[in-house]
Amino acid sequence: MQTSSDTNNKVSVQTLAELGPLPMKVALGCSVLLPVAFVLGFLMDNGTELFAFSYLQSTFFFLSISLGALFFVLIQQLTRAGWSVVLRRISEFISMGVIPLAVLVLPIVLVTLSGSDILYQWASSKNVAGDHLLQAKAPYLNSGFFALRYVIYFGSWIFLARFFLNKSVAQDENGDPELTLLMERRSGPALLLYAFTISFAAIDFIMSLDAHWFSTIFGVYYFAAGLVGFFSTLAITLIYLRSKGLLQEPINVEHLHDVGKLLFAFNCFWAYIAISQYLLIWYANIPEETVFFLHRQEHGWGIISLILVIGHFAIPFVFFMSRWMKRNPKTLFFWAAYLLVMNWIDIFWLVMPNVKSGSGDFLGVSFAMILMNICCTVGVGGIYVAGLLKFAGQKSVMPVRDPRLEESLKFHNI
Amino acid sequence: MATTIEQSEETKAKAEPELLGLLAEFDDPDALIEASKKVRDAGYRKWDTHTPFPIHGIDEAMGIKWTILPWIVAGCGLTGGTIAVGMQYWMNAVDYPFLISGKPLFSIPASIPITFELSVLLAAFGAFLGMLGLNQLPKLYNPIFKSEAFRRVTNDRFFVSMDAKDAKFSEIDTGEFLNSLNPINVEEFWSDTESPKLPRNLTLGLSLVGVVMLLLAGLVAYVRTTTSPDPRIHIIQDMDFQPSLKAQNTTNLFPDGREIRPNLKGTIPRGQFKDDNIPFYYGLKYLPEDQDVVTIALQEEKKADDKTATDKKAPAEKPAAPAAVDPVAAKLDKLPWVTEFPVPVTEKLMARGKERYRIYCSACHGLGGEGDGLVTLRAMELLQGTWVKPASYHTENVRKLPIGRLYHTITNGVRKMPAYGSQVTPEDRWAIVLYLKALQKSHQIDADTISEAEKRKLRDIK
Numbered sequence: 001m002q003t004s005s006d007t008n009n010k011v012s013v014q015t016l017a018e019l020g021p022l023p024m025k026v027a028l029g030c031s032v033l034l035p036v037a038f039v040l041g042f043l044m045d046n047g048t049e050l051f052a053f054s055y056l057q058s059t060f061f062f063l064s065i066s067l068g069a070l071f072f073v074l075i076q077q078l079t080r081a082g083w084s085v086v087l088r089r090i091s092e093f094i095s096m097g098v099i100p101l102a103v104l105v106l107p108i109v110l111v112t113l114s115g116s117d118i119l120y121q122w123a124s125s126k127n128v129a130g131d132h133l134l135q136a137k138a139p140y141l142n143s144g145f146f147a148l149r150y151v152i153y154f155g156s157w158i159f160l161a162r163f164f165l166n167k168s169v170a171q172d173e174n175g176d177p178e179l180t181l182l183m184e185r186r187s188g189p190a191l192l193l194y195a196f197t198i199s200f201a202a203i204d205f206i207m208s209l210d211a212h213w214f215s216t217i218f219g220v221y222y223f224a225a226g227l228v229g230f231f232s233t234l235a236i237t238l239i240y241l242r243s244k245g246l247l248q249e250p251i252n253v254e255h256l257h258d259v260g261k262l263l264f265a266f267n268c269f270w271a272y273i274a275i276s277q278y279l280l281i282w283y284a285n286i287p288e289e290t291v292f293f294l295h296r297q298e299h300g301w302g303i304i305s306l307i308l309v310i311g312h313f314a315i316p317f318v319f320f321m322s323r324w325m326k327r328n329p330k331t332l333f334f335w336a337a338y339l340l341v342m343n344w345i346d347i348f349w350l351v352m353p354n355v356k357s358g359s360g361d362f363l364g365v366s367f368a369m370i371l372m373n374i375c376c377t378v379g380v381g382g383i384y385v386a387g388l389l390k391f392a393g394q395k396s397v398m399p400v401r402d403p404r405l406e407e408s409l410k411f412h413n414i
Numbered sequence: 415m416a417t418t419i420e421q422s423e424e425t426k427a428k429a430e431p432e433l434l435g436l437l438a439e440f441d442d443p444d445a446l447i448e449a450s451k452k453v454r455d456a457g458y459r460k461w462d463t464h465t466p467f468p469i470h471g472i473d474e475a476m477g478i479k480w481t482i483l484p485w486i487v488a489g490c491g492l493t494g495g496t497i498a499v500g501m502q503y504w505m506n507a508v509d510y511p512f513l514i515s516g517k518p519l520f521s522i523p524a525s526i527p528i529t530f531e532l533s534v535l536l537a538a539f540g541a542f543l544g545m546l547g548l549n550q551l552p553k554l555y556n557p558i559f560k561s562e563a564f565r566r567v568t569n570d571r572f573f574v575s576m577d578a579k580d581a582k583f584s585e586i587d588t589g590e591f592l593n594s595l596n597p598i599n600v601e602e603f604w605s606d607t608e609s610p611k612l613p614r615n616l617t618l619g620l621s622l623v624g625v626v627m628l629l630l631a632g633l634v635a636y637v638r639t640t641t642s643p644d645p646r647i648h649i650i651q652d653m654d655f656q657p658s659l660k661a662q663n664t665t666n667l668f669p670d671g672r673e674i675r676p677n678l679k680g681t682i683p684r685g686q687f688k689d690d691n692i693p694f695y696y697g698l699k700y701l702p703e704d705q706d707v708v709t710i711a712l713q714e715e716k717k718a719d720d721k722t723a724t725d726k727k728a729p730a731e732k733p734a735a736p737a738a739v740d741p742v743a744a745k746l747d748k749l750p751w752v753t754e755f756p757v758p759v760t761e762k763l764m765a766r767g768k769e770r771y772r773i774y775c776s777a778c779h780g781l782g783g784e785g786d787g788l789v790t791l792r793a794m795e796l797l798q799g800t801w802v803k804p805a806s807y808h809t810e811n812v813r814k815l816p817i818g819r820l821y822h823t824i825t826n827g828v829r830k831m832p833a834y835g836s837q838v839t840p841e842d843r844w845a846i847v848l849y850l851k852a853l854q855k856s857h858q859i860d861a862d863t864i865s866e867a868e869k870r871k872l873r874d875i876k
Contacts, residue, residue: 275526282523285515412470 013172013400014246016093016392027386034379037372044368046357052111052118054373057351058380059104060205061229061344064222066097067198068230070157071223073164074194077187082407083258086250089399090237092168093392094230095161100387102154104380108205109150113143120146122211133212141208153201160190165391168399175401198223209354213292217277222350224270229343231263235336239329246397253327254413260326260335264316267339270346271313296353299364304349312342348373432605436588438574438597439563443469446572449595450475453574456591460577464567483544490540491533498532499525558603575603693756695840697818697825698749707745711827751818757844767849770842774834783807783853802830807850808857820847 016023041051069091076084076091108119117124121134122141128134134141164183171179199219207218215221238256242248281289296305316339325331352373355363363369399405440446443465450463454477463472506512507520517524546552558564558575567573574595576588585602592600648654659665659673668675677683688695696708757763772781780786785804793801805812824843825835838846861869 275523279523279526283515283517285517 013396014398015394016246016389016397017394018246019241019244024386024389027382027389030378030382031386032379032382033375034383037375037379040372040375044372046355046363047372049118049355049357050363050369050372051376052108053352053355054369054376055380056108056119056205056209057347057373058376059101059108060222060351061347061377062097062380062384063101063105064226064343064347065229065233066095066101066161067157067194067223068226068228069094069234070098070161070164071191071194071198071227072230072234074160074187074191077164077183078191080184080404082404083255083411085402085404085408086247086398087234087238087255087259088402089168089395089397090241090247091230091234092161092165093388093395093397094233094237096165096391097384097388098154098157098161099391100384102158104383105150105154105205109147113147115143120208120211122208137211141211146204149200149204153197153204156193156197160194164190165395168402169395171402172396172400177403180403198226206350209351210292212288215277215281215289215292217273221270221273221277224266224273225343225346225350227266228263228270228339228346231259231266232336232340232343235259235263235332236340239333239336241397242329250398250409253329254411255408256329256332257323257327257413258411260320260332263336263339264320264326267313267316267320271317274308274313295362296349299353299362301349301353301365304345304365308342308346308349312339312346316342344377431607433578433585434557434603434605435578435583436576436585436592437558437561437564437601437603438576438592438595439599439601440572440574440597441570443572445596446574447471447475449574449597452595453576456582458576458580458582460580460583462575462577464564464573464575466568466570466572481548483541483548486544487537487540490544491537494536495529495533497536498529502528557605560606561601561603563599563601691756693752693818694844697752697821699752699818700750702749704745707742707749708822709826710742710746711823711833712743712746712829746819746822749818749822751816751822753816753818755817755844755848757841759848763845763848764852766842767845767847767852770838770846771849774838775846778804778831779807782857783850800830804831807854813854813858817847817851820850 037051037054041047044050072084072091073088073095075081076088111118112120112123115124117127120141121127121131122137123143123146128138163186167179167183170176199222202219202222206222207214235256238247238251238259242251278293281293293305295301316335319325320335325335352365352369353362355369357363402408438449440449446463446465447469450472453461454475463476465472502525503520511519513519563571564573574592574597576583576592578585582588589600659667661674663673664671665673667673689701692698692701698708701708776787777789778785778787780790783806785806787804790801790803794803807813821843823831824838824846825833827833834843864872
């Protein structure tokens, strides 16, 4: 594990700053849509409810991407992977998105702490008093403990993301292989912490929107969705950066091919988890469980469910399987963008069917709802990307003195 | 004869070893890749490289075309999926339809796991066997192995082998061409003069295994076609001997010690919900307040608890139960019996009623319903004191009974007649009632209700 001296000479340090000020400007420009969505909330029927849920959907869509990135970084360290070194730094940048998201999720926690049931029924003591199930779940589902868990989840993720980015960046300076060993040793416990926090965060923030319903696989479902989102984002980012002249030499079609393979594999994994959840509930046919899927077949949600089955799984499974699709940057970009949209629809499908009007009726899919969601997503996305660019700053886009860099540079699929 | 042919073949094989190709040896992978590119560009088709480890880029250097293996795998996977769906459809919805927890006989979600697994299985078979087939494996022996130099192919040497079957191949030109690639060495390899033989021990061992397997198959076939007084071997004990629960037994599985479980409060056993069609199930227009009367049967003696009374009963007394005094009879008379059939009256129902009547009723009541069935006749002949002669259907009293009452009698019994509700389905009971009404009509009919033609017919019979 010796840093080869010629690697240092060969590889020039590139930073995202070479992209110029345009990306930052575009990101900040997009973030204007968030206040627009907020204002729209006052103009639309049931606008407040729609805004609250859209906001939750948008933040958790981007959170899933950052958490996917964090998982990727951890698993690369744990398995001592060599091939992925050149694209690990970008993943570390994406995982830093948990910091802007911690701030963005804070209003949700504050609203819940204030006892408003706009998102979570269990947050209002009035609802709990009239509901036996909510009473039984109150020791866990109460706003104080919820806020505490928010601190634990985001605290853990920020800690992990910062730790692995900072150690890796420090290695850019001194090239100390001990840092790699340190990260490898820490990655095991870090993954345990990660597994628990992402599972419970999915349960707390999304599953408890319908506090009567429960699914033990829900945490894994959100995790799978996040990995699809992350690998899509990674592929899009890499192809974009390469088109702008960044990472053009170190990252070649072999690395893109592997990112494509992982994207395809985790898309199948997502489908596997989704069908596991559906099949058990379908078979047992217990009303308190089937209500989740029954509700997603009514009020226009049936079409969204079908889009997920066919669009998220069947179509990419058939057409994205081919090696050629993954090795051609253009087709890879298309499928990555396509699956990112599908991931967005997936989170949309998880969150939005829970929107109730002020009088307590469930709202169907409507143009207003989709418009609100798109505004929120673009707005939150602007802040998210701006945050990522800020953290990336003057850091190298590649771990230039990682001891396994050479292995990664010479990586070749058979 | 045979020996001469064999000999001649052997001598022929021995006489002319054939040139199979040329072998060029290199000592590093880069040289091999360079050489491969040149061989590729020279237009040879039938040639190969041999290396101790996989070399990146050798595929491009050799100009190897894409394999059709992915399509074989896809075809096998699709076949597996089709077989799985077809099999499940055939088994569950056609061949042996069996309702499981109210699910449709064939449904897509239930089929997904097996479809998935069979697709993967056949795809894996396709990949594995297709790979073996396309690579012409397993190939235990190759004449190239005779080359001394070739032994180092698993250590540190790299080879290009040119097949003599190639259209461009010629011993001299190809040899010169190979030499121009700067190999360490070029040599020829020849076909074997005699066919390689399997080692004797291997032949013996394989035949032994074959015989043992045949023996096993023969043993299974033998025991499946013969009988034996020995008890069978139970391999899966806990499936063959299950601690099953039976009615009327005790168990310590439940605290109350009963094996038959009482109905849960507020539940109705499957098929026991009758309140949605009271006329059909009870023969009543509506259920009376006192629901117990619905299932009671008229007894011949009110003082049934008086034991001596049972013995003293004279058969003559019984048929005419003192209806005026009997509170049960009075209760039954007051019930709101249906007078119209709650089922559609059809030829089919009549035929069914006739058949059921002859099976269940005629033994006592007689084929014509006069109360002269074979059992009755025999009992009368034996002067059985306890036998109550069944009433004829053709008495004024019975003729006046509403059909709901007849249905009730079949269901719950009357006097000595047992209840038939548990043996005859409600539909069949109504069929019997229908046939019974027809029997009554056939015995006594008002002349005004039949047509002239029918009257004439009846006269002609006389």
